[in-house]
Amino acid sequence: MNRIASPKNNRVKEWKKLNSKKGRDKAGCFIIEGPHLVEEALLCHAPVSDLIIDESFQIPAKWHTGNVTTWVVASSVINELSDTESPQGVIAIVENETKPIELNPEGTYVLIDGIQDPGNLGTIIRTADSAGVDGVILGSGTVDLFNSKVLRSTQGSLFHIEVTKGNLNEWIDRFKKGGIKVYGTALQDGVAYTKESDPGGYALLLGNEANGVSPDLLEKTDQNLFVPIYGKAESLNVAVAAGILLYGMKQNRVNQ
Amino acid sequence: MNRIASPKNNRVKEWKKLNSKKGRDKAGCFIIEGPHLVEEALLCHAPVSDLIIDESFQIPAKWHTGNVTTWVVASSVINELSDTESPQGVIAIVENETKPIELNPEGTYVLIDGIQDPGNLGTIIRTADSAGVDGVILGSGTVDLFNSKVLRSTQGSLFHIEVTKGNLNEWIDRFKKGGIKVYGTALQDGVAYTKESDPGGYALLLGNEANGVSPDLLEKTDQNLFVPIYGKAESLNVAVAAGILLYGMKQNRVNQ
Numbered sequence: 001m002n003r004i005a006s007p008k009n010n011r012v013k014e015w016k017k018l019n020s021k022k023g024r025d026k027a028g029c030f031i032i033e034g035p036h037l038v039e040e041a042l043l044c045h046a047p048v049s050d051l052i053i054d055e056s057f058q059i060p061a062k063w064h065t066g067n068v069t070t071w072v073v074a075s076s077v078i079n080e081l082s083d084t085e086s087p088q089g090v091i092a093i094v095e096n097e098t099k100p101i102e103l104n105p106e107g108t109y110v111l112i113d114g115i116q117d118p119g120n121l122g123t124i125i126r127t128a129d130s131a132g133v134d135g136v137i138l139g140s141g142t143v144d145l146f147n148s149k150v151l152r153s154t155q156g157s158l159f160h161i162e163v164t165k166g167n168l169n170e171w172i173d174r175f176k177k178g179g180i181k182v183y184g185t186a187l188q189d190g191v192a193y194t195k196e197s198d199p200g201g202y203a204l205l206l207g208n209e210a211n212g213v214s215p216d217l218l219e220k221t222d223q224n225l226f227v228p229i230y231g232k233a234e235s236l237n238v239a240v241a242a243g244i245l246l247y248g249m250k251q252n253r254v255n256q
Numbered sequence: 257m258n259r260i261a262s263p264k265n266n267r268v269k270e271w272k273k274l275n276s277k278k279g280r281d282k283a284g285c286f287i288i289e290g291p292h293l294v295e296e297a298l299l300c301h302a303p304v305s306d307l308i309i310d311e312s313f314q315i316p317a318k319w320h321t322g323n324v325t326t327w328v329v330a331s332s333v334i335n336e337l338s339d340t341e342s343p344q345g346v347i348a349i350v351e352n353e354t355k356p357i358e359l360n361p362e363g364t365y366v367l368i369d370g371i372q373d374p375g376n377l378g379t380i381i382r383t384a385d386s387a388g389v390d391g392v393i394l395g396s397g398t399v400d401l402f403n404s405k406v407l408r409s410t411q412g413s414l415f416h417i418e419v420t421k422g423n424l425n426e427w428i429d430r431f432k433k434g435g436i437k438v439y440g441t442a443l444q445d446g447v448a449y450t451k452e453s454d455p456g457g458y459a460l461l462l463g464n465e466a467n468g469v470s471p472d473l474l475e476k477t478d479q480n481l482f483v484p485i486y487g488k489a490e491s492l493n494v495a496v497a498a499g500i501l502l503y504g505m506k507q508n509r510v511n512q
Contacts, residue, residue: 231413237409240496
């Protein structure tokens with residue numbers, strides 16, 4: 001066990017840099033906090049390098065911390081590193097290691113084009129995990145995956161399914177070449193998802209909260225889907241729409 | 257047109273009290289901001305009493321402001337009243353007038369038991385509106401409907417469907433007496449929503465983010481539903497689950 005008493009410690013200063021995208025990109029790692037996220041990272045064998053715990057924090061027996069450097073620190077250090085109002089006494093540093101997404105003709109994939117709200121992105125990843133999605137690809141203009149609010153909203157699903165950054169134009173080509181149907185989401189030239197029959201594997205392309213999917217990407221999709229609005233709302237929240245579409249497509253499959 | 261130049265004006269001080277639940281409860285009105293929400297309130301004939309605009313704000317021609325007192329104010333007044341980092345130059349005061357929810361045996365209703373996150377409550381109301389829900393009833397322990405983040409997340413759906421506070425125990429009795437099936441949401445003694453056939457009208461009971469629906473309410477439901485998890489996530493966000501259930505039940509209906 002290593003001990004750090006002061007938030008002015010140089011190592012703490014290095015860790016603190018991980019609270020910015022620039023710092024994360026430079027260091028190639030990110031910071032997670034709270035027992036739930038840290039537990040998910042450890043149980044899923046994510047590359048956790050450091051575990052930073054408050055003096056009063058008890059490490060649960062099921063956490064395998066074999067290769068992890070553990071630091072017992074003063075509460076002031078946790079407060080310095082934490083992004084929340086009520087830190088929960090445990091933080092971990094995780095290496096940013098993305099595994100390649102392998103295409104399976106029967107798989108389901110989600111493509112994200114410019115989602116800006118961290119809560120929305122995290123919730124979509126959590127929803128994709130729930131719906132049994134095989135991989136999520138984040139296009140340019142999307143909020144940083146390792147933003148603390150995104151991580152919190154994933155509720156750990158980030159460690160369950162493959163999530164990677166990529167060029168959506170190239171990914172759409174790759175899916176189509178691999179015989180995987182690509183659905184855009186748009187009212188224009190779209191069909192209600194309830195009318196769509198089981199495509200086997202497919203990729204679902206979700207767009208920015210205000211502007212939707214970029215027109216140049218929509219042009220390349222095999223088909224565009226929309227969620228019918230039965231009331232007076234103009235639109236749905238994008239994470240809610242993702243849930244309706246992913247589960248609805250599954251329900252279409254079951255009903256055939 | 258009335259003018260207010262200073263944020264220290266007494267009327268501004270009274271309006272500012274509407275940023276707290278206590279102030280709203282005392283005054284019987286609430287505050288909304290931004291052109292989209294204000295427009296929805298006006299177009300839906302919500303009881304808007306005052307419209308407060310920045311000197312540079314242009315009132316759109318389609319806004320009928322006949323009975324509304326309009327105040328042209330300094331930017332500092334808007335900043336004083338606004339809850340956002342980038343105020344958009346328009347605020348309105350709306351009377352808190354809840355209309356009774358009438359029960360229709362073919363209708364769909366949502367009951368909210370103790371949802372705490374403002375974004376979740378607002379998003380559920382927006383989703384309910386999209387799914388054609390007839391009314392939403394907020395039980396005790398639920399975040400205040402007129403909290404600015406709730407209002408913002410509704411995207412105006414608050415003005416499209418009836419939303420009221422109520423005793424959920426009594427409402428469940430009322431639904432059952434009216435021949436409207438009440439579904440809880442719980443894994444325990446639950447069935448996958450995809451297995452449930454069309455009940456005609458129904459009420460869906462959603463629970464707190466961490467603890468779910470209160471056990472005493474779950475005991476009174478006709479049936480409990482759950483959303484199957486196909487991946488490794490422990491659960492779904494409650495607003496996403498609401499969307500999947502409300503749209504999934506509709507899809508069951510279509511497929512019969």
